[in-house]
Amino acid sequence: MKRFIIFIVFLCFSLLQIATICSAQAQSKTKGFEYNEFDTQKDGPSFEFTKPTSTIDQNALQITPDNQNQENGYYNKSGRIMYRDRYTLWLSDRDEIASFNTNFVINMYRETTWEPGEGLAFLIAPSYDVPVASYGQWMGITNETTDGKPENRIVAIEFDTRKQDFDPDGNHLGLNINSVNSSKTVSLSEFGIDLSQPDRKHSVWINYNGKSQELEVYMAKEGDAKPETPFLKELINLRHFVERVSYFGFAASTGDPGIQFNCVTKWNLEMEVLSSEKDWKWLIIGLSVGVSTSVLLLVLSGIKVRGFYLKKKKNRARDEEAGVTGKLKMLPGMPREFKYKDLKRATRNFHESMILGKGGFGVVYRGVLKGDDREKASDNAVTQVAVKRFSRDNIDGKEDFLAELSIINLLRHKNLVRLEGWCYEKGKLLLVYDYMPNGSVEKHLYKSSDGHTLSWRHRYKILAGVASALHYLHNEYDKKVVHRDLKASNILLDSDYSARLGDFGLARAIENERNSYNELELGGVPGTLGYVAPECFHMGKATPETDVFGFGAVILEVVCGRSPGVKIQHEEQQFTLVDWVWMLHREGRILEAVDERLDNVYEVDEAKRLLLLGLACSHPVAGERPQTQAICQIIAENMPPPRVPPFKPVFMWPSSSTAFNSVEESGNFSKTWSL
Template sequence: MVWVQYDGVSRQLDVFMAEQLRDPKTSDFFIRPRPTNPILTANLNLKDIVQQKSYFGFSASTGSAIQLNCLLRWNLTVENLSGVGSEDSKSQGLKIGLGVGVPVVVLLLLGLGGLVYYMHKRRRAAASDPNILGALKSLPGTPREFEFKELKKATNNFDEKHKLGQGGFGVVYRGVLPKENLEVAVKKFSRDNLKGKDDFLAELTIINRLRHKHLVRLLGWCHKTGMLLIVYEYMPNGSLDNHLFGGPENATLGWSQRYKIVSGVASALHYLHNEYDQRVIHRDLKASNIMLDSHFNSRLGDFGLARALDNEKTSYAELEGVPGTMGYIAPECFHTGKATCESDVYGFGAVLLEVACGQRPWTKMGGFQCVVDWVWSLHRNGSVLEAVDERLGSDYVAEEAERLLLLGLACSHPIANERPKTQAIIQIISGSVPVPRVPPFKPAFVWPSSSMPEGVSSVANTVNTTSSWPLGISVSDRSEWTPRYDSQDSYGGAGGYSDSSSLV
């Protein structure tokens, strides 16, 4: 161990050295007192050697020598100057104290003031963002702006007991507006979501303009202290998936209720795609986003991913990737990154099979990786009704069940252009037109998809399907067209099933 001591009054430098000893049991170093006698003494005026502004420390450097040294630790102790010193030394100490202390205090005050100003400015900006408030105030019809304290009271300070659900955009709470004694659903967007503001505006802008009996009704919004909230009409019977998969405590949905629910969703989807001023793509159609009112009428909700398309546009894409839920996302979306009306129909097909089978889309059934492949195999064997939810027993209408199962397969067609349009879907569910012919073997997904021959109408959208030819081809087309579904060899060999043919 080495001690280096310098006295600024006497201008004397002393160096002390002693052997460092270890504890044999713990191998720790003993802390030894400094020896009495120095091994080196020198009279030095450090003012002539060290500059006024210098860095102080130790290193184990040996310059050009080749030996290797290691500096384990070091300590610096500065003692006050002795009172015996001159007035100059006292004055110098005072100057040093003032020179160091005053700037430090000033910097602390400036830092504290800057922090207070930043926090105040941030709160004001969060509470009254002119961009978001301007967009909200300009919404047609001007939906109601709720006070934050009103929603806080309605949800009992957003109590976990009032939580209805949680997703990527935030949490939904049940609340009761005290003045109106009205039950509401309050969707609170997550602060941590960087896209939260854009998604909030997109959802509010779209749902504010939509008017349909099978869509969840918007009541208003709130933007306060960085929190974004949307208020919806409360659906007392919750979501469809809770009734399908909520456990034994939930009564099994009857067949008539299921059929009415999918009929309402089809009507809402047709409205979004064709009857509103702009084409709206939902992009997240699934059972958990289908709400049920007190009479079990379906209401399509959660428009957090929905987007309205400008004139002549048929798709919407994002750089962040493919949004939605696995099992409901159309296979082409993974290649194009675009959402279309056809991809919405694919999600609806997954819901149809979910409702009819009582199984989630990704459930492994009968040795198949997903429900759609299992149902397709039953269809090929002529026993598609075996897919009907076993909890129903025989309490269902066979004709309607077969209709929903085959329509679910048609909507789940790997080729987007082969899926039915919403107008045809409504007609099929109502029974006014028959289900389009579904091939016995699930076609393989091919990208890019080959276009159909000119003049050939798609199976999915043919109103008159009385022709016995596949895909509803007219007589004049038969000589120039070869049916796609004549042999199982065309669709993956024996059995017609291949995991790679389905990306769900």
């Protein structure tokens, strides 16, 4: 007993030493840099430049050519200058998001005779590579092909000096998420700021609080104090939109005729270092100093503290895993349980070469099961599967995993990707699906390696299949299921090019007494830009009608071969896909929207039928959209195509007394569209 008391005293002393060391280090939780000017020789190695557009010159970051680089030309240029080191913005094993503060001075110089254009942006991006043809309105952020795509994983604060159709004016700042079409804009004229002026500099402060997920942007003329209130303030969960480890920097562009010198003359950044990056090193040092004074007594006392706690931790993890596994096995109709080692072998240890796709909830790998890895398989049997490995193995990951399983384990439809099995082992969460050998519709529309595109027969068959699957989810399954993420990349193709709707990571089952699923997420509603219904941005509600809107975007995308999230240049204007088709419909030229790559090899009546149906599904008012039963009948040519008004209706707030209930009211389609 005496030895035990002595041990406790020494252990407390050791822990005090550890706490002192770690506390000292905890006072330094940030890292970053400060540049009051820029020198080519000294500072150049710290940055990545777009050559030959971007340089350090006249003690500033010159993102687009300045007056010392005229051999590069001024017009139609784009560039990026990114800090070479990457920063960790969030942790994969917990909900922590890093806070950061940055302050910089911008100089968007132009001669008085020049037209201003195009703009500069503070950028958080996965790469320092500037997209090709990203000059003009694209500001070095995206281009016509990539704009709006969620895989961009880009967040930017733009300082725009030239008005586009989607801009409020030619002097504003905006919050950009994967697109140059800002999710929020603020006109700067009301604050007395004109961005593009001869020899005028402006200070910018951007503060992001990782705990509250609040982004604030302040501006002032250089030399003036930071304003008390931010010009732009928005809630945004960065882990939804950027890579875990990302680059910080600037992008900019010029156009024709709009040009200016897009420069940054000062820049400092202070980034929070998340706990997993800072604690372990000093904890080890503390342990080596403190525990060394107690280890002898620990041995002498014979108290196996470490063994006790390791056993307790192991038992707790085992109990938790057994609890989750038990819940899964209790779900009715659950498919087989796979062994983790078999899936690891099938995917070649989850090798990059086996990746089929990535999303916000995880990575999907191709897996090859051989012999004993398959249930009831002969020794020579080989089966290909798709293995979805959840990227978050913490409690949120388990909730995503259980939510997806609880919805899809009983779904049975020929146009849905079938669940083959699941695995929850060693803290890893995996789902196993049928393998779709022909990939996604998106791949065939935009990424075909052989240059061929989907035939008209295949396109019509695909849309009929997706409509049938959607009708099943909304009306034929025992619960109404809202998919919430209908898009071309989530429509997969089997060996016969039949459509299989997949990726239920955002899907939710609607309870019988409710007819909408309300989930407001920080930084925006779930889904993908271009496919999300307008009422989602105002009400935060996902309903069967919002799925119909997403299907309308898919119809137009498949028929036109154009992404709903990418602007279309028509004469001197830019249109979204749906607005472009509506304009052609108004002018009696709707068939001009059909994908040119089909070389006019398509059925005219079918194409017109689908285009009108796509517009009907894209109606800005939720209650005016057709229901899935009518959609299936129209595609099957058992009903005439809808009569679509020549002008696109405007969005109207839904009545507070009206819950979106068109699923129950199956008879209002003909009344709604007899315009």
